[in-house]
Amino acid sequence: MGDVSEVELVRRWQGLLARHAAVYNALEQELRQHHDLGVPEFEALERLAGCQLGKCRGAELSEAVHLSQSAASRLVARMERDGLVERSLCEDDRRGIFVRLTEHGRRRYLDARPTHRAVLATTLDPQ
Amino acid sequence: MGDVSEVELVRRWQGLLARHAAVYNALEQELRQHHDLGVPEFEALERLAGCQLGKCRGAELSEAVHLSQSAASRLVARMERDGLVERSLCEDDRRGIFVRLTEHGRRRYLDARPTHRAVLATTLDPQ
DNA sequence: CGAAAGTACATGCACGCGCATCTAATGCCA
């Protein structure tokens, strides 16, 4: 049905790789330079800012940032060290944690968002 | 003209991130398991296999694999260590090098290609 | 020609990643 030739498949993948690299590198560059944030940090902030009360379970966060569980765990640790988020115990299931956006984290997110959107606007248009 | 709303822009970027992660992780998994190759290694092999005589300048390779110059240099070093490629001096410009596919490298590439294409076919269709 | 700027690739370094594994808490079932 939706069959596509092998060369078409490869062409799509190359395109995906190229667009991903272009946007990702530009984002990394701009977010780092102007806001001292990495792409995963920003993605996590954005996810948390969209959550009710700014709380979020660790596993949800791993999925949102497209990182392994261990990488997400360390990401949260770095962000906590930098005062962007706080970890709190989850009383319902005491194995788990909640990650909560701090006021400082929310401010950093709101500051960085225009930069993020501007990069997307300039590097994502030939979609 | 081609103006899109901010939310649409973010939606596209999230989609790009998700598709990239899905395909990349699946490729990495399958290529590693069945052929002991990483995604950058395979991309480099594919580029070299498409070159006349299987030769290619280092800089071209960096661009093809979407890696920094230093990462590409180390990639070539690993691949040379594993017998996939050979580095030779470029007589025209003795700063540069040629990277040449070995017979063993070509075989490894041809072996891995069906796996690569199969993964693309199963993870890239909802394009 | 000769010095300075530029280019191609290599390498020291710090750091983020995934995998495997560990710890602690939970769920399941006899």
Next chain:
DNA sequence: TGGCATTAGATGCGCGTGCATGTACTTTCG
């Protein structure tokens, strides 16, 4: 209830990455 499999998250480890820099060669220009 007691024991075993399961799940959430943390961590040791090896490795690949980008940045800054080093080295060798080339180009430019006075």
